[in-house]
Amino acid sequence: MDESIAMTGTCRKRLTGLCAAVFTPFTPDGEVNYDMIPKYVDHLVGQQVENVFINGTTGESTLLTVEERKLIAEAWIDSGRGRLKNILIHVGTDNLKDTKDLADHAESIKADAISIMPPVYFKPRNIKQLVYFCKEVASAAPSLPFFYYHIPGMTGVELNMEDFLQAAGPEIPTLCGIKYSGKNMMDATQCLLMDGKKYKILFGADEQLLSALAVGMDSAIGTTYNFMPRPFQRMIVALEHCDLDTARKEQYRAQALINTALRYGKEAGNVSVFKEIMLMIGLDMGPPRAPMIRLDAATRKTLQWEVEQTGFFQWIH
Numbered sequence: 001m002d003e004s005i006a007m008t009g010t011c012r013k014r015l016t017g018l019c020a021a022v023f024t025p026f027t028p029d030g031e032v033n034y035d036m037i038p039k040y041v042d043h044l045v046g047q048q049v050e051n052v053f054i055n056g057t058t059g060e061s062t063l064l065t066v067e068e069r070k071l072i073a074e075a076w077i078d079s080g081r082g083r084l085k086n087i088l089i090h091v092g093t094d095n096l097k098d099t100k101d102l103a104d105h106a107e108s109i110k111a112d113a114i115s116i117m118p119p120v121y122f123k124p125r126n127i128k129q130l131v132y133f134c135k136e137v138a139s140a141a142p143s144l145p146f147f148y149y150h151i152p153g154m155t156g157v158e159l160n161m162e163d164f165l166q167a168a169g170p171e172i173p174t175l176c177g178i179k180y181s182g183k184n185m186m187d188a189t190q191c192l193l194m195d196g197k198k199y200k201i202l203f204g205a206d207e208q209l210l211s212a213l214a215v216g217m218d219s220a221i222g223t224t225y226n227f228m229p230r231p232f233q234r235m236i237v238a239l240e241h242c243d244l245d246t247a248r249k250e251q252y253r254a255q256a257l258i259n260t261a262l263r264y265g266k267e268a269g270n271v272s273v274f275k276e277i278m279l280m281i282g283l284d285m286g287p288p289r290a291p292m293i294r295l296d297a298a299t300r301k302t303l304q305w306e307v308e309q310t311g312f313f314q315w316i317h
């Protein structure tokens with residue numbers, strides 16, 4: 001069997017269920033808090049979340065230096081190896097050289113997969129430019145599964161992912177799929193169905209997970225799996241048993257919490273708000289990096305109150 005087909009098949013099987021897009025913990029003065037990572041692994045494993053996506057959006061990747069990103073990746077590999085099933089590393093930057101350097105590093109520390117978002121200042125304007133960029137990056141980590149990270153709401157790169165897979169498939173032997181954080185469910189489903197379901201679609205809009213499961217996706221990466229994986233895990237099981245009432249109940253709860261968080265996030269930045277919610281469950285991720293800001297005391301209090309109103313502290317268990 002062609003090695004690339006074998007790889008695609010393997011990662012399709014292995015990467016199921018929830019994957020936490022992990023935060024980068026900072027000390028109060030804004031340095032990376034590497035010492036926090038082993039405790040963070042304990043927390044996730046305790047919640048049966050066994051896959052992580054590091055240095056992504058939630059991890060504030062674009063606010064980190066290349067050196068910090070390498071050290072964070074190493075810390076996760078050191079404390080997660082043998083305990084986590086998959087450690088995916090986001091290696092995207094705005095330039096090809098740093099991105100290839102990070103991809104090469106991810107391979108050298110034996111990550112399970114790499115992913116990149118596109119450059120966002122000089123954006124790829126068409127599929128051809130995007131495929132070229134991805135191909136170059138993937139070639140720097142030739143033994144690792146490669147996932148393109150589609151998150152048009154943040155990157156402004158709105159290309160159609162069905163077209164991307166069609167063009168990239170023959171060019172990138174390690175292409176395993178897409179981390180799909182767009183909101184276009186038709187495009188996402190077309191990607192899922194392509195070539196006999198050859199590709200893995202890692203769904204990235206937590207607030208729409210039920211819709212993704214309904215069309216047949218079986219894996220998701222997101223911020224909220226850090227602090228409320230249980231409702232989503234129950235939703236997955238309920239849907240497997242065709243118990244739509246239960247699945248919807250979990251969807252509505254989780255969605256209410258996310259709705260509140262995103263409202264606060266408009267002012268402070270979503271990551272800042274989600275870090276507050278981590279603090280509410282006892283894990284201090286520190287402040288976000290500028291230009292995001294930490295919530296002031298009064299806002300934190302109203303957020304806490306609104307979170308309580310959703311019943312969060314009861315149904316997260």
Ligand SMILES: CC(=O)N[C@H](C=O)[C@@H](O)[C@H](O)[C@H](O)CO
Binds near residue numbers: 206
């Ligand atoms: C923009 C962003 O960060 N998206 C995350 C991952 O793709 C999601 O996990 C969201 O944080 C989550 O769906 C809440 O909107």
Ligand SMILES: CC(=O)C(=O)O
Binds near residue numbers: 022058
């Ligand atoms: C949420 C997500 O996937 C990220 O943080 O990159």
